Amino acid sequence: MDPEEREEKFYLSEDIMVDIFSRLPVISLLRFKAVCTQWRDIISSPSFASLHLKCSTSNPTRHSILVRTNFESKLIPFDPLTYSPFSNLDIYCNLGSFGQRVLFVGSTNGLLCICGRSGKWICLWNPSTRLFKKIKTGIHRRSISFSVAFGHDLIANDYKVVVIHLISRQGAMRTGVKVWSANSESWKEIKVDCDFSFKWRVCGTMVKGFAYWIVGNGLGSNRKLLVASFDMSTEQLRLVPVPEGYSDPYCFYGLIWKDKFALAAFDGTKMYQVWTIENDSVGKESWTKKFTFELDFGFSLYTINAGNGKLLYNRGRQGLVFYDLETRKMKTVEIRKYNYLASGAHYYVESLLSIKGFQRLKENAKKMNLQQSHILFEI
């Protein structure tokens, strides 16, 4: 083509633009909304948000593990392929904006869920678009403890928060379960067949539209350990006893292994046995022992399930340890600051997803200073 002809304007079709856009980080897309009305309309459409999410989810280089740290209440993004801190992710990482003491509940499709320590409020938040929504849980004052899970109902394409709480009623403990749906913007009570108690304020294992807790039922010698699972689509809570013959001194932990819930039984030495539920029909659930693994360090308060078969362990001054259940590989990330402690970790993938009622974080909210992660870690 001669240069004169080239002067004629050349355009790419909308379909091609959509393909290019689906490969861009969220921050670029938010900026490009101001290019022209056509670009704004493409980028703002829910169908594009879904496509973009699909592209990001299928591309492992766009995944990260967000580690919640006590250092200035920050979320630090790690690259799950190299375990080094990510320096080129434009997300707003300051949990401090939501209150002094918050729990990092979960992360799904680019949406994070955090919860106030009191359990009175929950916040859904997209750290890439910096939009959020705060929800009151309405947990009763007499609630003794609570535990929160966050997940995606794949059938209704809805986002749900589940709260289990213990209420003291006339001297007896009662278990209550309620679920909040983003589509209906309301809470609903879920029927519970028997009362049970739980250890953690955050559900440790959330996988593919299910949340799992390890819970206890009964007291003293009658106490039984069970796995409670909540199906985000049918909103049913199911209780399954742990494998027979594994009572004290075994401890149980929920893991995610090959996109499934797995139960790890720890005998107090270094050995873990990992089980999965094979027969899934109600009342006939059966456990199958899959494999064993050994960790130099035991499970403890500081062992965190980071999702996708990865564990995270605080080794105090020695740093943070990532452990991959599938490859059995371990990687220590050295930390320069000694007072650093990780208290939660979840897989994260950037998205444009919004929830009804999302509002903007205050403008003065500064971007995370990425230099900080360089101060913390030897890279």
Next chain:
Amino acid sequence: MSSSTELTEKKVFLLKSLDGVIFEVEESVAVQLEVIRELIEGDCARPFISLYNVTSEILALVIEYCKHHAETCSGGTSATIADEDLKTFDNEFMNVDENILLELCSAADYLDIKSLFELTCRTLASLIKDRTIIEVRKMFNVENDFSVVEEKAVRKEFAWAFK
């Protein structure tokens, strides 16, 4: 004797660009253009195939790309070496003027060459991701059709995304 020469003789096809230039390509190259695959397989590709949306300048590049990919894949080298070689070639190949890159992307879409389309889209995305609005408007020949009020509103919505 004659039958063996016939067997080794390579099938060639003629591709005609928008501006009338005719390119002779081997079958291994032509089949990568999914859009003409049916014509080739149905033996309807005579005397030549007209590609109305692609100029000779771009078609020459597309053929260079397909030729290299066809040769590398059939060269009998190990998969990892071939992969490395293609990666190096692709990187070099993308080192072109931005206007050419846009036309290559559009041509790859039209000719339905998945790997080239993927490569050009990926390259364009990484080129523009840190650019300003004014830069991308110029690059993609897009007019600012916002009213002053609208543009102000859309810029204010995510003000922090503008460095």
